[in-house]
Structures are given as structure tokens and as C-alpha cells.
Amino acid sequence: MRDLNDIAYFAAVARHQGFSAAARALNVPKSLLSKHIAALEQELGVRLLERSTRMLRVTEVGQRFLDHCEQALANVETAQAVAVAAQLEPQGTVRLACPLGFAPMIAHVMPDFSRRYPKVQVLISVSNRRVDLVAEQMDIALRARPEIEMDETLVVRRLSVARRRLAASPQLLERLGAITIDSLHKQPTLSMNSEHGTDRWTLVNEAGDTKDVDHRPVIGCDDFTVLERAAIEGLGIALLPDHMCQRIMRVGLLAPVLPTWSAAEAIAHLVFTTRQGMLPAVRSLIDHLATQLPRVMARCSEVEVAPRLHEAAE
Amino acid sequence: MRDLNDIAYFAAVARHQGFSAAARALNVPKSLLSKHIAALEQELGVRLLERSTRMLRVTEVGQRFLDHCEQALANVETAQAVAVAAQLEPQGTVRLACPLGFAPMIAHVMPDFSRRYPKVQVLISVSNRRVDLVAEQMDIALRARPEIEMDETLVVRRLSVARRRLAASPQLLERLGAITIDSLHKQPTLSMNSEHGTDRWTLVNEAGDTKDVDHRPVIGCDDFTVLERAAIEGLGIALLPDHMCQRIMRVGLLAPVLPTWSAAEAIAHLVFTTRQGMLPAVRSLIDHLATQLPRVMARCSEVEVAPRLHEAAE
DNA sequence: ACGCATCGTTTCCTTCGGGAAACAATAATG
DNA sequence: CATTATTGTTTCCCGAAGGAAACGATGCGT
Numbered sequence: 239m240r241d242l243n244d245i246a247y248f249a250a251v252a253r254h255q256g257f258s259a260a261a262r263a264l265n266v267p268k269s270l271l272s273k274h275i276a277a278l279e280q281e282l283g284v285r286l287l288e289r290s291t292r293m294l295r296v297t298e299v300g301q302r303f304l305d306h307c308e309q310a311l312a313n314v315e316t317a318q319a320v321a322v323a324a325q326l327e328p329q330g331t332v333r334l335a336c337p338l339g340f341a342p343m344i345a346h347v348m349p350d351f352s353r354r355y356p357k358v359q360v361l362i363s364v365s366n367r368r369v370d371l372v373a374e375q376m377d378i379a380l381r382a383r384p385e386i387e388m389d390e391t392l393v394v395r396r397l398s399v400a401r402r403r404l405a406a407s408p409q410l411l412e413r414l415g416a417i418t419i420d421s422l423h424k425q426p427t428l429s430m431n432s433e434h435g436t437d438r439w440t441l442v443n444e445a446g447d448t449k450d451v452d453h454r455p456v457i458g459c460d461d462f463t464v465l466e467r468a469a470i471e472g473l474g475i476a477l478l479p480d481h482m483c484q485r486i487m488r489v490g491l492l493a494p495v496l497p498t499w500s501a502a503e504a505i506a507h508l509v510f511t512t513r514q515g516m517l518p519a520v521r522s523l524i525d526h527l528a529t530q531l532p533r534v535m536a537r538c539s540e541v542e543v544a545p546r547l548h549e550a551a552e
Numbered sequence: 553m554r555d556l557n558d559i560a561y562f563a564a565v566a567r568h569q570g571f572s573a574a575a576r577a578l579n580v581p582k583s584l585l586s587k588h589i590a591a592l593e594q595e596l597g598v599r600l601l602e603r604s605t606r607m608l609r610v611t612e613v614g615q616r617f618l619d620h621c622e623q624a625l626a627n628v629e630t631a632q633a634v635a636v637a638a639q640l641e642p643q644g645t646v647r648l649a650c651p652l653g654f655a656p657m658i659a660h661v662m663p664d665f666s667r668r669y670p671k672v673q674v675l676i677s678v679s680n681r682r683v684d685l686v687a688e689q690m691d692i693a694l695r696a697r698p699e700i701e702m703d704e705t706l707v708v709r710r711l712s713v714a715r716r717r718l719a720a721s722p723q724l725l726e727r728l729g730a731i732t733i734d735s736l737h738k739q740p741t742l743s744m745n746s747e748h749g750t751d752r753w754t755l756v757n758e759a760g761d762t763k764d765v766d767h768r769p770v771i772g773c774d775d776f777t778v779l780e781r782a783a784i785e786g787l788g789i790a791l792l793p794d795h796m797c798q799r800i801m802r803v804g805l806l807a808p809v810l811p812t813w814s815a816a817e818a819i820a821h822l823v824f825t826t827r828q829g830m831l832p833a834v835r836s837l838i839d840h841l842a843t844q845l846p847r848v849m850a851r852c853s854e855v856e857v858a859p860r861l862h863e864a865a866e
Numbered sequence: 867a868c869g870c871a872t873c874g875t876t877t878c879c880t881t882c883g884g885g886a887a888a889c890a891a892t893a894a895t896g
Numbered sequence: 897c898a899t900t901a902t903t904g905t906t907t908c909c910c911g912a913a914g915g916a917a918a919c920g921a922t923g924c925g926t
Binding site: 584587 | 916
């Protein structure tokens with residue numbers, strides 16, 4: 239068929255019993271309807287409408303043609319309703335990338351989300367790699383960085399800010415004896431830096447004083463869980479995010495070191511693409527994480543320690 | 553929806569797994585498909601296709617949208633098939649206008665037509681008025697005129713030519729005595745002319761001689777059946793079409809007058825509108841009448857006299 | 867690693883379809 | 897009976913959309 243719009247024009251003229259009335263209803267010029275329906279009759283080789291001024295009648299073949307046209311138009315309306323529903327009710331699959339450190343918190347907030355949106359499937363990729371959303375077809379990435387990387391193709395949603403604190407196992411601290419801010423650089427340390435042999439911690443105390451501590455870490459790794467495990471094992475002093483520290487310390491696996499000193503903020507945030515037509519499912523998960531994660535991080539002591547860390551401690 | 557053609561474009565791209573393949577299949581530029589589908593996604597507010605160069609995937613909502621679109625397109629195809637079928641198999645209603653004089657012949661040929669095309673309903677309007685096809689919504693008019701009126705909006709299909717002959721009742725002829733071509737003008741006559749007090753018959757003999765007979769008819773009426781009845785009743789000499797004469801004479805109700813003389817031809821013909829999109833039903837009836845009527849008129853003596861004429865003769 | 871073919875998208879120019887206006891026909895009204 | 901309002905169709909002009917060409921991206925073959 240030359241132009242599918244013709245069936246809509248024809249159906250409108252039939253329904254409104256005239257070109258002028260149909261033109262007013264559709265808000266198009268009547269010449270458009272006149273020409274299109276004439277062309278449709280030409281193409282089909284049958285007369286759909288018998289008409290003169292002031293009289294219009296659908297022919298027999300026209301009526302049968304109209305019946306199928308109206309079914310087609312009903313299908314189109316249903317198709318449009320599908321699109322509208324897709325915008326309103328979250329459904330489908332959402333892919334989330336998050337660092338290992340956040341896995342327990344994500345595990346904590348997801349059941350509520352899934353109960354609230356049963357039609358949404360969430361696929362979570364847990365790793366400490368920097369995820370390329372577009373290339374890896376991720377919808378959302380959860381990150382915790384001292385600074386937010388500006389990327390004009392991505393949208394950032396800040397969640398919360400967490401300070402990082404010094405911690406070590408009680409056994410190590412008993413072995414090392416008293417530690418001061420000035421002697422810290424001589425102690426065995428653990429670092430997030432996996433590229434250089436030395437690292438610098440910029441620490442701030444409650445009085446606002448700043449102290450740069452240049453140290454040579456025993457282990458350098460960008461995986462918090464590796465560092466966390468090494469600290470628990472007594473390999474050295476680590477600078478860990480607030481929420482991780484408090485959870486581990488509650489069960490006595492780590493103890494605070496120089497508790498009046500802490501490091502620069504780590505900003506937890508979500509990143510997602512700017513592509514238009516974002517599905518409600520993606521939007522809903524973003525909203526849920528933005529609401530729930532900060533609360534969980536603020537009372538992270540309530541979060542159960544992962545079983546493997548328990549086993550490591552025994 | 554802005555443009556219903558978009559659903560056809562989208563369905564084609566999905567079916568062919570790519571814009572370029574779909575463009576080749578539909579024989580349209582791929583830029584058209586690209587722009588239309590982008591506009592459709594904008595209008596619906598959802599992404600129907602995930603795509604990059606060399607990769608195309610229908611999204612979940614796109615698949616559900618596509619399912620309904622394909623149903624719509626199937627209905628459009630069915631609607632088109634209805635139109636095609638209407639062109640091939642004659643069906644529906646045809647309206648035919650014919651003069652009273654032809655009613656018996658029409659009655660003779662119609663049973664065969666109805667048996668051959670059971671889905672066609674023929675509505676026959678019998679009258680001697682000049683029928684305006686368009687105004688009166690007639691499909692076909694049967695006419696017998698000395699000359700065919702040229703009307704550029706109508707199509708004419710000649711059927712046959714019938715000469716008109718002089719006839720009178722035997723009783724009248726016995727009363728009048730011998731009649732010659734020269735004395736004809738003094739005799740009581742009957743005329744088709746209903747407007748003027750006098751009339752002229754232009755008669756031709758077998759030798760090719762022409763004679764204009766100016767006469768003052770006893771009765772002037774444009775209805776052949778009225779004239780036929782008046783002739784049978786002995787009111788005067790009438791100039792009647794060949795096929796009517798032979799039928800009436802066969803049963804002795806009328807006798808020929810000056811049989812070597814006859815009048816100009818009466819051309820039996822069909823007229824119908826030039827409007828395109830003529831239905832097969834109308835076409836079929838035209839063909840049937842054009843084939844059968846001349847045969848019937850050629851052997852009109854086989855046609856039964858109408859019952860009321862029998863009664864009038866008794 | 868490089869060149870090539872083909873992809874989907876975007877740009878830009880030309881053409882044709884949209885739409886305002888005019889026309890002829892017809893019914894309603896004074 | 898004349899006038900008016902409204903109908904569906906046709907005309908004509910201009911701008912929006914079609915479509916050729918260009919562009920950047922990507923997979924394949926050498």
C-alpha cells in the first residue's frame with residue numbers, strides 16, 4: 239500500500255460521515271483527505287465511498303475494507319499502548335555494575351526493589367574494574383572515588399560521602415606497640431596504589447591539621463577486599479572507607495589506628511548513559527539506589543559480615 | 553500516531569535485521585528508514601531498536617510493539633485482499649434503468665445472469681423517463697433512441713439497431729380501406745411526440761426513397777406502451793420499433809401498414825458513468841446485456857406477450 | 867597493520883505533497 | 897425565488913520531506 243495513513247483517513251471519513259467533519263476531527267485540511275482517498279480508490283481499483291455534495295455513503299466493498307482497516311487501527315493503538323505502558327510500569331532487564339566493596343550493601347537493598355518491581359530483572363556485575371557502560375552495555379555503574387570523573391556522555395548521581403580511616407588487626411597493634419602520626423611512615427602499611435612502590439596518605443585531624451605520610455606499603459592493590467583481608471591477617475595498617483571499617487571493627491577483626499586522623503572523602507555515586515528513552519526500569523533502580531544506599535552506608539554496622547571474612551578470622 | 557507508515561518501516565527493519573537490507577527490500581533510501589524510526593522512537597518515548605554499525609537488536613518493548621504492528625499490517629493486507637476480490641468476483645448491487653418496452657426482454661435475459669452471478673443483486677427501474685444516472689444513483693441505463701445523445705460524462709455501449717414500422721389494428725385497417733404513402737397524412741395516427749400538435753415521420757422504402765409525412769396524431773405520447781395499447785385499440789396508425797411490432801403481430805393484435813416503408817433506426821444502447829473503479833458486478837451486467845439483448849431483439853417473436861396485453865386483446 | 871566494503875546517521879539540495887484558496891454544487895433560510 | 901452556508905473537488909504556491917551524497921564507525925580479508 240502506497241501510504242498506510244490512507245486507511246486512517248478513510249476510516250475517519252466513514253466514521254464522521256463526511257470529509258469536512260473528518261477534517262475537523264483530525265485537524266487536517268479536507269483537501270488532504272479528498273486527495274488521499276481518491277488516490278486510495280485509484281490504487282485499489284474500487285470505489286470505497288459514494289459521494290456528492292451533502293451525501294456520503296460507504297459502498298459495500300468499502301464497508302468490508304473498512305472493517306479490516308478498523309482492526310488494523312485497533313492493533314496500532316494497542317502497539318502504542320504497549321509503548322506507553324513500557325514508559326510507566328518498570329519492566330525488563332537492568333544491568334548494574336558495582337565494586338566488590340559495595341556488594342554486601344547492594345545485596346541488602348535489592349530484595350526490597352525486586353519485591354516492589356516484580357517485572358524488573360536486575361543483572362549485577364561485581365568487579366573492581368572501571369566499567370565502560372556503553373561498550374559493556376551496562377545501564378548503571380556504582381562507583382566510589384575520591385573525585386568524580388567528568389565525562390560529558392554520562393550522567394552522575396551522587397549518593398553519599400564516606401571518610402577513610404586507618405585500621406589494623408589487634409594482634410599487629412600489640413606487636414607494633416605505640417604508634418604516633420610521626421612514626422606512622424615507619425610502620426608496615428597496605429595501599430590502594432598498585433602501580434608505584436611508594437604511596438602518600440594525606441591525613442586530616444579533628445583540629446583541621448593536615449599531615450602527608452609517605453610510606454612504602456607491604457602490599458599495594460586496588461581491591462579493597464584484598465586490602466581488608468590483608469589487614470585482618472595482620473600484614474599492615476590499611477586506610478579503609480568508613481563503612482567498611484565500622485563493620486569489621488564491630489566484630490573485633492580490626493581496631494582503629496590514630497582514630498582522630500582520617501583521609502580525604504570517597505564519594506559514592508551512580509553513573510549512567512544520557513541516552514534518551516531511558517526505560518522506567520532503569521529510572522526506578524537509579525531512584526531506589528539513590529534513596530537506599532546512603533541509608534545503608536550510614537548504618538553499615540547493621541550489615542552482616544560476609545561469611546568468608548568470618549572464616550578467615552577463626 | 554504521526555505517520556502510520558512508520559510501523560511498516562519498523563517491521564521491515566526488524567524482519568530484515570538491518571536498515572540497509574530493509575531499504576533494499578522496500579526499495580527506499582536507508583536515510584528514510586533511519587529518520588522515520590528515529591522519529592517514531594522520539595514520539596513513543598521508548599527505544600525500539602538497539603543498534604550500532606553492524607549490530608541491530610530489537611529491544612524487549614520493541615518486540616512487543618512489533619507483535620502488534622505485524623497484526624496491524626496483516627489486517628491491512630486482508631483489507632487489500634478484500635478490494636482485490638471485489639474486483640475479480642462480481643458481487644453487490646447493480647441498479648438498472650430500462651424503458652417499459654424493454655421490460656419483457658430484460659425479464660428474459662436476467663435469469664441467466666442471476667444464475668451465473670449469484671452474488672449480484674440487480675434492481676431494475678422500469679420507466680420511460682429519461683434517467684439521470686448520477687442523480688438517481690443508477691449504474692446502467694438502457695435506451696432506444698433514433699440518435700445517441702452525446703454526453704462526455706457517460707459511456708455508451710451500442711447494442712443493436714431496430715427499424716420502426718407502421719402498424720394498426722386489423723379492425724381499423726378494414727374501416728379505413730386502402731392506404732397509400734401519399735394518403736397516409738390524412739389517416740388517424742399515433743405519435744411519440746407529446747409536445748407539438750403535429751409531427752413528421754421520415755419514412756424510407758426499400759428502393760431508398762424518402763418520404764416526409766406531416767401528420768396530426770390523434771394521441772401524442774412518449775410512452776411506447778401507451779401508443780402500443782392505443783394502436784391495438786384501433787385508435788390510429790403507429791410507428792413502432794421492429795421488435796415490438798413483430799411480437800404483437802404474431803398474435804394478430806396488429807397488422808403491418810405499408811410494409812415496404814419504414815422509419816429511421818432506433819438505436820438500442822446502454823449508458824453508464826465514466827467513473828473509474830467500476831465494480832465487476834456492473835461490468836458483468838453490461839457485458840451480459842450487450843451480449844444477450846441483441847440476440848433477444850433479433851428473435852423477439854419468441855418473447856411472450858405481457859399478460860396485460862393479452863387481456864386487453866380479449 | 868592496512869585497505870576495503872558496508873553499516874547507520876547526518877547533511878544539503880531539489881522536488882513534490884501539504885494546505886490555503888477558489889470553484890461548482892446543493893440544501894437551508896428568509 | 898434569491899441569498900447564504902456548507903459541501904467535496906481542484907488549483908497553485910511554497911516549504912517540508914525525500915533522497916543522493918557524505919561522513920564516521922566497524923568487521924573482514926590480505
